[in-house]
Amino acid sequence: MMQGTLSEIDLGSILQLIELGQRTGELLIEPWGTGTGRSESAITSRERVCWFLFFVNGRLVYAADKTYGQLQRLREYLRRYQLSEQVQVLADASLASTNAPEYATLWSLLAKNILTPLQARHIIQGMVQETLFDLLNLRQGRFTFVTGTALDPPLTAFAISPLMGQMMTQMQQWKQCHPHIQCPDQVISAVDEALLLEMLPEKLARPLIFWANHHTSLRQLARYLHRNLPAVARSLYPYIEKGIVHLAAPSGQGLGTASPLPRDTKLQNYHIICIDDDATVGRQVEQFLQHGAIQVTVLTDPRQALVSLLETRPDLILCDITMPVLDGYELCAMLRQTRQFQTIPIIMLTGKDAFLDRVLARMVGATDYLTKPFGKHELHSLLETHLRILWDDLPAVSVPTEARIS
Template structure:
């Protein structure tokens, strides 16, 4: 069994594995895009993208273990910190384990066999890792997967039923989406941004805890492991402070040679900055080529949830937004932007494959400026963009 997550979602895949009582491995790979929250010294915003993968191991339709594709054993060490386990394996032992197919699982069993941890702690760690992995997987809408039958991981400490996890985590994913755009990813790092306001508004004990954890080096995911809490609980706890701008969430700057970087000159002369939000990469590339040829600065964003945060930094002069997107409909994106004073008057043009009266009415109801039906010609796009951006651009940039 293999395919694309556009055709079948993770939830359905897991249900098939459970109903069929399958034994084997599920491999999932997805494209993970993120950006730094600050401008670099050359005045450019850095955008990064990389592939991320996960393995889920099954026995008779139940989960044995979950592992990230590139395991460094740091996930388990984060949990060991919570249990105050100081003893670790010798470097030579760790090196030997790294050559195995499931190095994390082998590491956990080695700790167990040497009585460094108890079966209860090992079981709790496995439960936590399965929970966080399924949270990531059930949040995916794009990517590829392969399930192949194979001998199960051995030995097994215990197995976990799929259905209870899926039921609980699907609800958490829906609640997590409500935290956008303030909180975007478990990989974000909390940093104190207004210490004076914190001291004047919060008890000393609360400020002390925030200072301890919001060091700019600890991600939300790590924080969840250190506290033995799920990621949603941690995110909800800090959400009020992020809303008040007392805490800022940033991304770690990576120097991975595989990172793809694009720079946009913020000082150059151009007709205006246009952001296109469309999950179809081909549409974004087409619009970019048309607009850039005419002197516009065009930026294509494929993830609507990330785009909600990015547009505040990019400060576009016009937004093109697709209606039918898997994570968030264009209507919702438009309505959310209109709630901000920064985008109350900004031209927002909805893109859609439908040309119906009701779609146009709904677009107007959420505050859309205009409507463009796909497929469209170069002339149609340029005329519509020019109609709204030319009359406001010089005033907005003055």
């Protein structure tokens, strides 16, 4: 295993070490402080993001972006082939248990002859390039490389040195668009339709007007058109510079925007299972989630928990990592191998500053993690993200806000 911080070694050097060592495994990069103005320890689990890079014999085969576990990015790439509606829940449990969700879905589409191998390789190439583009702009964070089998079978592979040369060229092209274009997630907010129709052929102007009306981001546009981000930025730059096209900061939920699930506007019943051999943790979770619409089942024996889970279908699972006989990693991996639990959120409860715990949790298919100690608001925030609960609409719970689970 190799780990450290990006202040000690840059991404390019990390990739060179992996290439020279012809290593096979997964590189996780987790930033901190990015855009928050706060220290790493002050960022909540809901605000954390991470990227995964997958290598086989020192060659990069796939890169998962910060929406790891979601499939919106894949849908946006498939839109170019008019296949975005083909993304369904995986039917192949073996693929789902040994691969990143997005990558496994690609293979599922290939197996069903919905997607061609060439189309799949083009999609992965775009994903790899846009992920590296984001990471090369990252200055604060930490990384962990874990050796082992990564993605089986690999669909394609990229030699790192020439790929990094391409990315350096893209970075230079991107910087030439500053200050008018600064962020890949900026959205096209407005256009001067009359001027566009006057300056451009209608077949070019009309799509631009459409994208503006739907607040499409530069990143989405690159995915739709199968072009890299600098190429899209350079195409739009003359019109942005003249004020004919306007960009806005990431906002709104435009067409195809990779966004959280819509929040529920009406109350429904939820069943949450908490698996922790420490009964105190379970009782505290029950207190934090005390409401008639939420049923909490606490299980302290992980072996019995596995049996109980297979007999029911909870809406979300909280699972401690360190447990006797059967730990949280093993339990999560077992659940992800069954079709019933492929889409249910599994939240791992990790120790404070246990970075490796979070790496391994992602590797076995965990949806998210919650770092101990945590309080009521942190738990509520996480459940709001994954279950769409509107906590503001729930009656207040008489639990001290300073109470924390350790």
